[in-house]
Amino acid sequence: MQHAWAEIEHDIRYKSPSLLPEEVSRRFGSLAGLIEIADREFQAIEDEDRAIREDARRNLREGRLDVIEITPGSLQAYLDHKYGSDGRMRDWSYGYTARLLLRLGFTRISQVDECIRSYDDDLTSRTLYGSRAGQLNRFEGVLLASMGDNLIRAHLFTRHNRSTGYILWALRQIESLRKAGISVGTYQPPAFPEDALTTADLEAARQEIRKD
Numbered sequence: 001m002q003h004a005w006a007e008i009e010h011d012i013r014y015k016s017p018s019l020l021p022e023e024v025s026r027r028f029g030s031l032a033g034l035i036e037i038a039d040r041e042f043q044a045i046e047d048e049d050r051a052i053r054e055d056a057r058r059n060l061r062e063g064r065l066d067v068i069e070i071t072p073g074s075l076q077a078y079l080d081h082k083y084g085s086d087g088r089m090r091d092w093s094y095g096y097t098a099r100l101l102l103r104l105g106f107t108r109i110s111q112v113d114e115c116i117r118s119y120d121d122d123l124t125s126r127t128l129y130g131s132r133a134g135q136l137n138r139f140e141g142v143l144l145a146s147m148g149d150n151l152i153r154a155h156l157f158t159r160h161n162r163s164t165g166y167i168l169w170a171l172r173q174i175e176s177l178r179k180a181g182i183s184v185g186t187y188q189p190p191a192f193p194e195d196a197l198t199t200a201d202l203e204a205a206r207q208e209i210r211k212d
């Protein structure tokens with residue numbers, strides 16, 4: 001906003017060969033007021049976002065997970081606290097994973113914690129990927145182990161294009177977990193979407209795997 005104001009002020013006020021006409025001056029003053037309001041609002045949004053992130057970290061330390069909404073910032077704070085920080089992760093990655101959780105029907109970090117708390121992220125990762133993967137990959141691994149078919153039924157990939165490729169890949173991942181002796185659950189978040197893939201459609205995809 002400050003940059004925009006500087007450009008406007010320079011072009012109109014300082015380049016004008018004579019005093020500004022009254023009407024132009026009046027509109028110039030109105031515009032200055034609008035830009036000042038917008039600048040204040042941007043600063044207020046930035047301050048509020050910072051406060052929410054700090055609140056999430058404090059609530060995590062105090063174990064008050066039920067009051068923490070799912071946002072990219074709160075998710076990162078939670079996973080850093082649970083699994084350790086991972087400098088390879090980017091903000092957009094946490095944004096995508098937060099959208100996935102909301103799509104699946106999670107609304108609070110406490111629900112996520114309830115879903116995955118009994119699973120070993122390192123064991124799950126080595127079973128699925130052959131090594132200790134990055135923080136978010138490990139998280140999605142334990143999410144799959146806990147939710148099983150329910151994750152596939154409501155996943156963003158399944159929703160957008162009923163992606164057979166993703167469904168088959170995820171079902172094979174589930175089979176890998178079972179073969180390794182890892183219990184695959186059926187956790188369903190409280191706000192699980194009504195437009196999720198039906199169990200019948202998922203079973204048809206599972207039969208395709210068995211034919212292979």
